[in-house]
Amino acid sequence: MTINHSDRNAELTVDLTNCDREPIHQLGRVQSYGALLAVSSDWIVQHASMNLRDILGIRHEDALGRPLGEIVVAEGLARIRDNLRAVASPHGAARLFGVVMRESGNTFDVSVHQSGSHLIIEFEPKLSTRGRDVLSEVYPQIAALRRNRDLRLLAGDAARGLGELTGFDSVMVYQFQADHSGKVIAEQRLDRQKKYDGMMFPASDIPVQARALYKRSLLRLIADVNDEGSAIVPGAGVDGVPLDLSLAVTRSVSPIHIEYLRNMGVEASMSVSIMKDGELWGLFACHHDSPRYIDYERRTAVEMFAHMFSYELSRFEDGLRKTVEQDTSRLHAMLMGHMANGRALADSLLAVSEEINSVIPHDGLVLFENEGFHATGSVPSEEEFLSLARFLDRSIGSAVFTTDCLSKLHEPAADYADRVAGLMAIPISKRPRDYLVLTRRQVEETVDWAGDPSKPASVGPNGARLTPRKSFEVWRETVFRRSLPWGAQEVHAADLLRVILLEVFLKVTDAANLERKRAHEQQQLLISELNHRVRNILNLMRGLVAQSRSSARTLEEFTANLDGRIHSLARAHDQLTLEQWEPASLRALIACEFAAYADSQSERLSLKGPDAMITPNAYTTLALVLHEMVTNSIKYGALHNEAGRVSVDITVENSGGLLIDWTERGGPPVMSPKRRGFGTTIIESSIPHELKGDAEISYKVTGVEARFRLPARVISQIVAEDGPGGTDRIAAAASVDLQEYRLSGQGLVLEDTLIIAMDAAGMLQDLGASDVKLVSSVKAALAWLEDNTPEFALLDVNLGEEQSVPVAEKLRAEGVPFVLATGYGEAPDLVKAYPPCILLQKPFSMSALTGAVSKAFTLPA
Structure with missing residues (x-):
């Protein structure tokens, strides 16, 4: 039979989930292969199963109300008392083998556990072992589990080993899926046939409360489906509540489950829980065509075998996880390598999309970052993804999210299910979220079910309860709008990738935020510095205007002096800004002043000694001083006539300071100024006042001589002298040879x-x-x-x-x-x-x- 998934009749709502409400832990009966006593804290028998005489040789009526010590021999009671530590934990039970309980000397396998205020004691007659050692049979089967690293082979070996240990006709390894349905991943049958291998069983076949009991009680034997069992009397305590038999090994079976097994053609069954990381991973389901009892000691060995299978299963999955982690680590290195070369996150991810695909197979990739859409492969359009992103924002939280049927959760996805049926979303930032999304195309799959998973059951002989389905024939379902499911290891790889991308994203974001912060701080600093400098310049201009006006005798002299001083500051500023407001050359400053004002007289200027890099704050002060020296020389000193010369000698003091010696010779006779103008004040006072240095000027008959000392703190670097002898001529070419030019028009x-x-x-x-x-x-x-x-x-x-x-x-x-x-x-x-x-x-x-x-x-x- 074949049916389209989308064509199911939505009105068929009655199914076996009604079984979820059945109190299977309070059935009030035991199976006939064992008997049960419930004693109070003072060891008085308060409940007994009606088959107590068949098992222990005493009528249940005679046991009720008597101390346990009057029913069992002292040796048996002592063994029970001595092992009570094992029942202290909520799920703890004491297992005792070969215990003498009666004067007859017959031995029993005993299980003891706590249930509410009662201590539950169960007895099973010990079968003759004839010298058998159960552990010697179990160990080779456990050893066989370690020989492979493929899940189906591992499960197949376990099924085969469990069949040899128990003798059941059929052993299946049944793995629970994300929706609680089950899939048979291995099957071992004595007839060598494959009846259920690869088939799916609906989640309703194992109700919710049954799955909960499988986590608490790891082995469940149903020795004979036709066994009516024995009632426990009284049926309830003084509080009217039946005994909780959740951990009882002899607990009877739900009538619904008995009918389910009969419909499968099974006479006996045994279920063994497969636990992994504290959760129910699956079951060993053992079936037999005739009644079959497995004694308690062997069942305990089977539980140990199941524990070893769980351990090997964990080792197998740990191996897969390790491989995933190694692959993801290489992916991390590749991604960081791309980003180290300056590539953006989106470009880097797209560049390694094939490597991501080798770790997490997918058909399309989307990076949604800062509202930007970057995609490759089979993906939604940008408009479709924006709607999807809003769905993810409100639905998935901060963990990796997967679905193999997106349209079931996000209705608009039905329109593009042919391109994107399944999705893995990896959040890589805080809200508003950015995502790496991997997509998978639709896979038209035919699923074989062991019977129709949606077919309702009919009311049967169990009164108001439902009768299980009777057909276990193959029922095929063609599934649309679904992708291949995302495996546990793929989700683990996604978690690792999320951590990597979150780290990368945060680093990129932090770097961007840091860069913005630095830029903002730099901008504020520049604004403050600009404001400071503009104010200083305005104040300086105001001072220059006021002082030049007070010292000038004519308007023309005032204009010329002010103009020269302003342009001296401008030239010094140009020298500094050429080097990004860093220390600038003293030689360049001297050359600039001479070139601008001496013109053709520059051939009569010489400069000796090393160069020095002067800090910006000192540079403008020095520019004004040299400007006044040059203009005075042109107006009154050595450069006023054709015979005069100016020598500037630069020497370095032992303290790191700098001496500038200015000497003029050959000019007109020098006379000391009759009044101290603003220019003289600049020469004599600027360096001492602003730079904390020294300034001396002498007006000798032979020519002006001046010495300026700059302190070490305003000198960034001393540059060695250039050329032999340390002399340097200032070329006339440094300035434009101006010829008077007249405009017209x-x-x-x-x-x-x-x-x-x-x-x-x-x-x-x-x-x-x-x-x-x-x-x-x-x-x-x-x-x-x-x-x-x-x-x-x-x-x-x-x-x-x-x-x-x-x-x-x-x-x-x-x-x-x-x-x-x-x-x-x-x-x-x-x-x-x-x-x-x-x-x-x-x-x-x-x-x-x-x-x-x-x-x-x-x-x-």
Whole structure:
């Protein structure tokens, strides 16, 4: 018979799950092969099975109410008392073999356990062993379990060994599935046939309470399905509750289960629990075509065999886990190798998808990270996955989640069940979650059931209870919308992978957060530093203006002095920013000052001694001092005429400080200043006040001499002298040889700061421009150029949210010379964006602008 899974009649709701409510632990009867006594804490018999006379030789009526010591001999009672420690635990039982209980000398196998307030004592007559040693029979079967590492072979060896130990016609190894149904993974039959091997048994065949009892009582013998057994009297205690026989080895059998066995054609059965990690992994199901009794001592040996099988099963699965862990470890190394090369997590995972597939077979992979969808293989679309991700967020928690029938849990998945039927979701972050999802395609599978798992039973001879199904013929079910199930080792591999990915994800996230934190801190630091420097610059400018005004005798002198000092600071700032605000060269600073102000006189300047890298805070102070020295020399000293010379000697003190000796010779006669102006104050006081160094200046007849000492703390590094003799000439080529250049016609200034634009326009007009157009945006400049062609243009680089590149390109196309003004320093990357042009650093002076203009007109068109 074949039926589609999706075509089952949903109205058929009556099945054997009704058995779940049957109190199989309170049946009030024992099987006939043993008898039972229940005694109180003071050893008075309170319950007895009615077959007590057949087993022990005393009528149950005579046993009730009497002390146990009056029923059994002292030797037997002593053995029971001596072994009570074994019953102290909730599931504990004492097993005693060959115990003499009566004067006749007959021996019994005895089981003792605690049930509520009663001590339950069960007796089974000892069969003649004829010198047999049960353990000698068990050991070879246990040893045989260690020879293979394949689950089916291991289970097959166990079934064969258990058959030889018990003599049952059929032994099956029955493994519970995730839905509590069972699958026969091995079968050993005396007739060499395979009747149930590979078949599935519905979960209802072993009710919930039966599975619970299998965990507490590991072996259950039904010696004869036709045995009516013997009742326990009285049937209930004074509290009206029957005895709890959960751990009773002779407990009778549920009528429903008896009928179930009869329908299978079984006369006797024995079930042995297979436990793993404290849970019921499966059962050994032993069947016989005729009644069969196995004595208690051999049953105990069978339990030991089952324990050894559980141990070998754990070893087998541990071996698989170890292999999985090794494979996952290699996967971890590969993944980290990819990420170490700078690849993103998504790219790294997709790059190792084949390796993941070798550990956890799948048909598709999705990484859902930071709302980003990355996928390969047979997967849902991005839109479908967003719905699935919401389902996962609200349903699965933080552990690995698997299903082999996604559409059963997430209804929209039915629309793409042909692509994705099963799913493994591995959460790799905190909420909102990110997931690695592995998918499996639909597998159309035909499942062989030992009878229809959904067929309801009919009401039978057991009154209101249900009669078990009578047919165990093969019933085939074609399953759709399901994938291959995810195995325990695959889930273990996923758990390991989750830890790896969580570690990687957290590292990436932490690194990103740390980078953002550092960037934020750096930004705040830069803002604070910028604010500090701007305020200092504003205060410095205010001081320069005030002091230059007070010391100047004419407006022209005030303007020239202030302009020179501002540009000296600007040049020093440029030197520092070229090195990212790191220590800068003293030689470069001296050369820069001489080149900017001495022009052609530079050939008469010499510099001796090593170079030194000066810290940024000291550099600007030193720039102002050298600026004043150079300008004074040009105005009044050695460089004022054609014969004078200036020598600068740099030497290193033993303390690590630096001496700068300034000597002028050959100039006009020197006179000590009649008044102390701002320039003199800068020379004499800046280094002592700001750098904690020394400054001395002498106005000798032969020429000005000055000595400046810089303390070691403002010197980052001393650089050895270059060239023989340690002398260095400052080349005249360091500065532009300015020839006076006159403009004519109209000019253009593109600058978004009005004061700077007006200052630049005034300089261009001083150079001869008849008119200068001021514009503040690229749009305005391009619009003006549609109807006008200037002779020359000055363009600012940064205009708020835009740059002047389009205007520069249009001017270049029309052959109009232009100069690019910027406060960014040389900025080579910025210059690359513009057509060939001359770069002018802000703030600029009239001489600097003139030099830039003259160069711009010499550039090739």
